[in-house]
Amino acid sequence: MSLTKAEKTIILSMWGKISTQADAVGTQALERLFASYPQTKTYFPHFDLRPGSAHLRTHGAKVAAALGDAVKSIDNIAGALSKLSEMHAYVLRVDPVNFKLLSHCLLVTVASHFPADFTADAHTAWDKFLSIVSCVLTEKYR
Amino acid sequence: MVHFTAEEKAAVVSLWAKVNVELVGGEVLGRLLVVYPWTQRFFDNFGNLSSESAIMGNPKVKAHGKKVLTSFGNAVKHMDDLKDTFAELSELHCDKMHVDPENFKLLGNMILIVLATHFSKEFTPQVQAAWQKLTTAVANALAHRYH
Numbered sequence: 087m088s089l090t091k092a093e094k095t096i097i098l099s100m101w102g103k104i105s106t107q108a109d110a111v112g113t114q115a116l117e118r119l120f121a122s123y124p125q126t127k128t129y130f131p132h133f134d135l136r137p138g139s140a141h142l143r144t145h146g147a148k149v150a151a152a153l154g155d156a157v158k159s160i161d162n163i164a165g166a167l168s169k170l171s172e173m174h175a176y177v178l179r180v181d182p183v184n185f186k187l188l189s190h191c192l193l194v195t196v197a198s199h200f201p202a203d204f205t206a207d208a209h210t211a212w213d214k215f216l217s218i219v220s221c222v223l224t225e226k227y228r
Numbered sequence: 229m230v231h232f233t234a235e236e237k238a239a240v241v242s243l244w245a246k247v248n249v250e251l252v253g254g255e256v257l258g259r260l261l262v263v264y265p266w267t268q269r270f271f272d273n274f275g276n277l278s279s280e281s282a283i284m285g286n287p288k289v290k291a292h293g294k295k296v297l298t299s300f301g302n303a304v305k306h307m308d309d310l311k312d313t314f315a316e317l318s319e320l321h322c323d324k325m326h327v328d329p330e331n332f333k334l335l336g337n338m339i340l341i342v343l344a345t346h347f348s349k350e351f352t353p354q355v356q357a358a359w360q361k362l363t364t365a366v367a368n369a370l371a372h373r374y375h
Contacts, residue, residue, distance in 0.1 A: 114353070117353045118353040118356055118357075120353075121353040121354060121356065121357040122353070122356055122357040122360040122361075123360075137353070190337055190340075193341055194340055194341055194344045194351075194356060195344075197341050197342075197344035197345045198344040198345070198347070198348050198349065198351050199348070201344075201345040201346070201348060204345055205280070206258060206259045206262040206263065206280045206283070206284060207262065207280045209259060209262070209263050209341065210262055210263045210280075213263055
């Protein structure tokens with residue numbers, strides 16, 4: 087599965103808007119993840135996960151920055167996220183099922199912040215993009 | 229059996245009251261067919277599904293989407309009794325329509341996303357969590373009678 091030219095264009099142009107609120111989007115996606123899928127909190131026993139916490143805001147910003155890196159290197163996401171991929175494989179070892187859950191929460195966050203832009207075609211592009219990112223982050227697992 | 233707290237029920241019921249079932253139903257089904265095109269396999273007789281605009285404007289998609297979401301409204305009325313409420317529909321989806329239950333999860337997530345586009349800030353993480361629980365429970369209820 088790879089992105090068409092049209093899909094890349096959609097993602098790049100939407101990221102222009104999203105990046106002005108990137109930290110908030112990353113943070114809110116995590117809040118939604120922990121609220122809807124409490125089992126995901128097991129990966130963060132060392133964090134204060136209450137909404138608005140400094141830990142959540144810092145980590146949300148990290149997630150958003152990584153997505154930004156992937157967007158900026160949209161033709162070589164594997165290259166851009168290579169270190170992060172290794173970290174997830176050897177250190178973090180987050181079960182692959184959770185990437186779908188976070189991707190879904192990212193989609194919900196973007197949909198609620200940018201409803202007019204989040205057409206069905208845009209939704210498809212972002213869903214595909216996040217699938218590719220998830221694949222890259224789990225490709226060194228075994 | 230899934231247990232919904234009073235807060236979760238309130239979150240679901242109050243949002244549902246504001247949902248335009250005809251409009252949202254059409255959008256939900258349309259998005260499913262656009263974002264996951266393999267789901268079109270169940271709708272060979274729906275006519276033109278060749279592009280996003282064709283799908284989202286397709287009258288059969290809108291009509292069926294309304295039907296599906298109206299049925300979902302039944303879930304909102306019977307949150308404590310979903311398995312029984314959807315028993316017949318479960319058998320139908322298995323025996324007559326041969327739908328992989330994975331599709332119920334996809335549709336459930338579509339409902340969430342369309343609600344997010346319509347209700348924006350009002351669709352808080354807590355509201356989403358309540359709806360997430362409901363769509364999961366409905367998906368399970370619809371899969372319950374599979375054999």
